[in-house]
Amino acid sequence: MATHKLLLLPGDGIGPEVMAEVKRVIDWLDRRGLASFAIEEDLVGGAAYDSCGQPISEEAMAKAFAADAILLGAVGGTKWTHVPYEARPEAGLLRLRKDLQLFANLRPAMCYPALADASSLKRELVEGLDVLIVRELTGGVYFGEPKTITDLSDGQKRAIDTQVYESYEIERIARVAFELARTRRNKVVSTEKHNVMKTGLLWKQVVSEVHGSNYEDVELEHQLADSCGMQLVRAPKQFDVIVTDNLFGDILSDVAAMLTGSLGMLPSASLGGIEEVSGRRRALYEPVHGAAPDIAGKGVANPIAMIGSLAMALRYSFGELAAADRIEAAIAGVLAGGFRTADIYSEGKTRVGTSGMGDAILAELDKAA
Amino acid sequence: MATHKLLLLPGDGIGPEVMAEVKRVIDWLDRRGLASFAIEEDLVGGAAYDSCGQPISEEAMAKAFAADAILLGAVGGTKWTHVPYEARPEAGLLRLRKDLQLFANLRPAMCYPALADASSLKRELVEGLDVLIVRELTGGVYFGEPKTITDLSDGQKRAIDTQVYESYEIERIARVAFELARTRRNKVVSTEKHNVMKTGLLWKQVVSEVHGSNYEDVELEHQLADSCGMQLVRAPKQFDVIVTDNLFGDILSDVAAMLTGSLGMLPSASLGGIEEVSGRRRALYEPVHGAAPDIAGKGVANPIAMIGSLAMALRYSFGELAAADRIEAAIAGVLAGGFRTADIYSEGKTRVGTSGMGDAILAELDKAA
Ligand SMILES: [Mg+2]
Ligand SMILES: [Mg+2]
Known part of the structure; x- marks a missing residue:
């Protein structure tokens, strides 16, 4: 089985928390023999600036070039409002996009049936979108x-x-x-x-x-x-x-x-040129949501967009369609089962935190395995 | 009472039919003493090309400059596919926009309560929009x-x-x-x-x-x-x-x-510079819908966007807010009463043609007067 070189850049704010749940899913796939990963990890954004004075280090850029795909959490926060413009957290993400020539931004708009009522459109028009x-x-x-x-x-x-x-x-x-x-x-x-x-x-x-x-x-x-x-x-x-x-x-x-009515739940990808040796397209995957510094560290962030970003990487970078399908089905299953983080909570549902949502997704993966 | 100089340019396709219903409303306002008009009329688009070889004549342009406001029906149709590019029907409208310097396009998005279910959005989000x-x-x-x-x-x-x-x-x-x-x-x-x-x-x-x-x-x-x-x-x-x-x-x-779910029912305005002598802003009002040559001459076109364009002219060019309110209320009333042209027909409603819709709007105006 091919080993996928994956670079994790958790970044700032809720990035590290939601990335922690992705790691649990990666471990699960590894443990089950469904996909094999060689994981690297580094800093980006304000976290990198605090560590080395740059929003992404040369070492991290080298890892980015060596990776088959990159998963990024989020960058930014009020803590870095006053750092020099060229060193602001967003500049780390912009350098990745520029140096890796990520010219194709993939923005899926998916509507989970369990959340279709959150859309402003009539259910029948968006359910299963x-x-x-x-x-x-x-x-x-x-x-x-x-x-x-x-x-x-x-x-x-x-x-x-x-x-x-x-x-x-x-x-x-x-x-x-x-x-x-x-x-x-x-x-x-x-x-x-x-x-x-x-x-x-x-x-x-x-x-x-x-x-x-x-x-x-x-x-x-x-x-x-x-x-x-x-x-x-x-x-x-x-x-x-x-x-x-x-x-x-x-x-x-x-x-x-x-x-879709669930903007904060959507992943995205940015694809670049074909890397010559591997023949693989450079790629960075990240949630559409931001660093949300107001709720960072509280264990309440919704990890679904981040876990969905891993599913996109499996699908579009690694060709692991079955594993991607499993993850996406597990997310849909957990939502159908009524589990909700605070951002998507509605009356009568089961409120969970970040790791609670991770638990539920892993349990759903186990159930379907 | 001020007399408003209004130029009617019915144009092509369904333009003349829907403009005919506007004329009935203008007569009604005149007869009731609610507003006073001096009406001019001329050709534009393919109709003008057929008459003089140009999509708008110099005489019509002179009337446009002399008018306080212009009401335009629609231009275009397959009949004029092969006329020279600079004489195509749309060029008449473009010349009006350019020569009158109509730099501000007003596009209202209004949702009549009776038609809110035609929107793809949930009723409560668009009703009364x-x-x-x-x-x-x-x-x-x-x-x-x-x-x-x-x-x-x-x-x-x-x-x-x-x-x-x-x-x-x-x-x-x-x-x-x-x-x-x-x-x-x-x-x-x-x-x-x-x-x-x-x-x-x-x-x-x-x-x-x-x-x-x-x-x-x-x-x-x-x-x-x-x-x-x-x-x-x-x-x-x-x-x-x-x-x-x-x-x-x-x-x-x-x-x-x-x-709004009723795109074909919406009027629009294009406003220009202030005319020096009158102090009035140059203005052209027209439905958002096109000439619809496929249904032209059949008496089934919906005249509401055209009549709504008159209401916009009353409101924005003539300051006749009460008359504009009456017309818009009459349109809403007719829709609430169940009258529908073919384009907005739904089961259980009363199907009417172009002049039937005009009759219903006049009856509603009478009722409220
Ligand atoms: Mg945008
Ligand atoms: Mg447009």
């Missing part, structure tokens, strides 16, 4: 130059942002989307504004070319970004994979996540 | 230069769009938003991405300055565009007026409209 938004993460209007504010002569100012996409950036993310669709329900919706944007025109062309060259077995549909926003609200279950640029992905991934 | 999105319409990334696709040496292409905003563009739309808020629930949410965009940074600064200079009686909140998208889906009734740029407004206005 499973959409995956693939957002381009390293290009587009957030990075293009010129990016300036200029003083004009008359007291006026002019601000400029530039959206730039080159073919290769669109090609590589289109390939990621089509390959992911093949492991799911085999449908991709590509979203842009080709009617009013040149980048949208190129986006649509390149996605169509990539589709025609290698992926004609996958169903492809093009939607304008505003129509896609409407369709997400109207009938989200029509979607399997949505691929879109950095800016539209920023908005649509959050809208889709909010549809 | 009344959000007004004020979208900047003439600047931003859809118009900025450079806007190009370049062939690179290696078979790759580079596409560029440029988002540009100058202070004055943000100032004038901020003022529109604050002034509209004063006629409503006195709250503005300004939406941008100042964390990653220079235009967002300038947007936030200028909106804050305009607020501080003249509008401190209006509550102002800043939200990031992705958060605003989430909040629209989670709890849309928290919003009164949302002011945002062209691109974010494009998406958020459609998401908000879809929340």
Whole structure:
């Protein structure tokens, strides 16, 4: 059995607590012989700054390059408000994204049946929802130059942002989307504004070319970004994979996540280029939620998004689909069984803390094993 | 009583049919002495092209400049697919927007209680919803230069769009938003991405300055565009007026409209600069729906969005708030009474055609008068 080199970066706030529950699940998989891991661990964010004056050390970066995948907890907190800008906790995560060239942000929007009533949408529209938004993460209007504010002569100012996409950036993310669709329900919706944007025109062309060259077995549909926003609200279950640029992905991934009613429960992944020796795609997995310093250390944080991030790593980095399925089924089972951390508690359910939720998930894994 | 100079441009497809119902409402208001109109009428879109070879004639443009407000039905249809690009039906609408400098697009998202079940959201979250999105319409990334696709040496292409905003563009739309808020629930949410965009940074600064200079009686909140998208889906009734740029407004206005479950029933307005002699703001009102050539001429089109556009003109151009309230109440009353055109028909309701819906609205106006 292949041994998966996994780097754990618990980070700040509730990161270490929720990562502790992931370790228990990793141990369980190891013990059962369902997957084999070589685990490294290091600091990131404020914790790294406190230790070495940098939000991520060179040693940790070396481990990141050596790993098959990275699991990150969360970074940030009021404790580090006054550290130099380039050493702020978020800079550790940004360096990982940049140096590992993590250009594809995967944002699943899944709705656990037991939590469907927490959605603002009608239950039948979201129950069992499973959409995956693939957002381009390293290009587009957030990075293009010129990016300036200029003083004009008359007291006026002019601000400029530039959206730039080159073919290769669109090609590589289109390939990621089509390959992911093949492991799911085999449908991709590509979203842009080709009617009013040149980048949208190129986006649509390149996605169509990539589709025609290698992926004609996958169903492809093009939607304008505003129509896609409407369709997400109207009938989200029509979607399997949505691929879109950095800016539209920023908005649509959050809208889709909010549809599930359990935003704090969602994992995410950021995938990068193919590592030459291993042939494996660089990857970092993390919960969508933040460090939540207000509840850190109290043992009440919900570890499900973090454990779900491990399931994503098993699925998308390690090809361990059976193990990923087991974990996701265990999470759904625990929720169906009424276990709730404080953030998702509702009357009549069983309130548990962080480790209590870990206990319940392990028990569910045992039960199904 | 002031006489309002109103130009009617019924346009193509179902435009003339739904405009005919507006004329009946105008006659009713005139007859009752509730408002006084001087009506002009002309062609736009394919109808104008068929008549004079242009999608809007110079005579019609002169009437548009002379009018206090314009009501437009809809433009376009397959009949004009092959006319020259610059003479296509949409070009008539674009010329009106450009020459009249209609920089502020008002997109109300209202949910009639009788239709709340058509929303994908739970009834309690949308019943009585009344959000007004004020979208900047003439600047931003859809118009900025450079806007190009370049062939690179290696078979790759580079596409560029440029988002540009100058202070004055943000100032004038901020003022529109604050002034509209004063006629409503006195709250503005300004939406941008100042964390990653220079235009967002300038947007936030200028909106804050305009607020501080003249509008401190209006509550102002800043939200990031992705958060605003989430909040629209989670709890849309928290919003009164949302002011945002062209691109974010494009998406958020459609998401908000879809929340109501009755997209085809919504009116819109596009406001421009202040006309010097009259001191009145140039304005064009039109339904969000299109020309629907497939049902044109059959007498089944829903005239509510068109009649709602008249109500918006009464409210925002003519200051005839009482008349606007009457019309909107009559629409709500007719829907509560069970009258439905085909597009919103559901079992057990009374199906009516275009003029039948007009009859019902006039009867409701009579009843309340
Ligand atoms: Mg976002
Ligand atoms: Mg739109």
